Amino acid sequence: MDKRVAVILILIFALLIEFNKLMELMEWGLKELNTILNFLPDRYYERAKEVYGSKAPKIHDINTLYNVLITIKLPRYEMDFDCSESSAALEWILEGYGFKTYIASADVAPPGARNPGRHTWVIVELDNHDRVAIEATMLAENRYRPPGIIVDPSQKYLQYSYIYQEYKECLKKCSNGFFHRISGILSTIKKI
Numbered sequence: 021m022d023k024r025v026a027v028i029l030i031l032i033f034a035l036l037i038e039f040n041k042l043m044e045l046m047e048w049g050l051k052e053l054n055t056i057l058n059f060l061p062d063r064y065y066e067r068a069k070e071v072y073g074s075k076a077p078k079i080h081d082i083n084t085l086y087n088v089l090i091t092i093k094l095p096r097y098e099m100d101f102d103c104s105e106s107s108a109a110l111e112w113i114l115e116g117y118g119f120k121t122y123i124a125s126a127d128v129a130p131p132g133a134r135n136p137g138r139h140t141w142v143i144v145e146l147d148n149h150d151r152v153a154i155e156a157t158m159l160a161e162n163r164y165r166p167p168g169i170i171v172d173p174s175q176k177y178l179q180y181s182y183i184y185q186e187y188k189e190c191l192k193k194c195s196n197g198f199f200h201r202i203s204g205i206l207s208t209i210k211k212i
Contacts, residue, residue: 065115072116080119080147082177088117089154089167097160106156107140120145124153141170152177 069076077084094109095101104125111121122143142154158168169177 064112068112068116069118070116072113073118076116076118082146082150082152085114085119085144085146085152086167086169088114088119089159089169092159092166093161093164094156094159096162097157101160103157104140106160107142110142110154110156110159114142114144 077088092110092113094106097106107123111123114121122145123140124143125138125140127138140156142156144152144154146152153170153172155168155170157163158165171177
């Protein structure tokens with residue numbers, strides 16, 4: 021047998037072995053994907069629409085998002101129900117209300133977070149295609165500060181944010197003398 025033919029046969033054999041390994045890996049990947057998909061309950065999003073769809077607004081704008089968020093209270097934030105579970109639950113509920121939602125995640129938590137590691141939150145796309153970030157853990161029973169809307173850099177929805185809601189609550193409780201100091205704090209917040 022010619023050396024070239026032998027080399028070609030060896031290469032073909034090696035490729036067949038690698039192809040077989042690739043097929044095994046793909047089979048394993050499909051089994052894993054199937055396991056993940058089977059983990060989700062049957063009719064996952066259809067069930068959300070059954071539970072919340074009758075209360076779903078016809079228009080999905082910042083006002084209706086705010087009105088829905090102030091009615092949601094998630095389970096207590098704990099080690100077994102942290103930002104990822106809170107975000108998954110909120111995403112499911114908001115999908116039931118007809119909002120287009122996404123779960124966002126980052127390898128580093130935002131400034132001021134208690135844990136420096138990975139963090140998860142929810143993004144809602146409104147009918148006008150604006151996207152609004154929501155800190156789902158602010159809707160947890162033991163951290164309840166609705167609506168959980170995070171102010172974006174342009175501050176477009178500042179008046180709907182938890183920062184502004186806390187400001188309004190403080191104004192209700194404060195005397196006129198304290199009002200001026202709080203107004204200064206709000207103007208600082210608007211500059212951020």
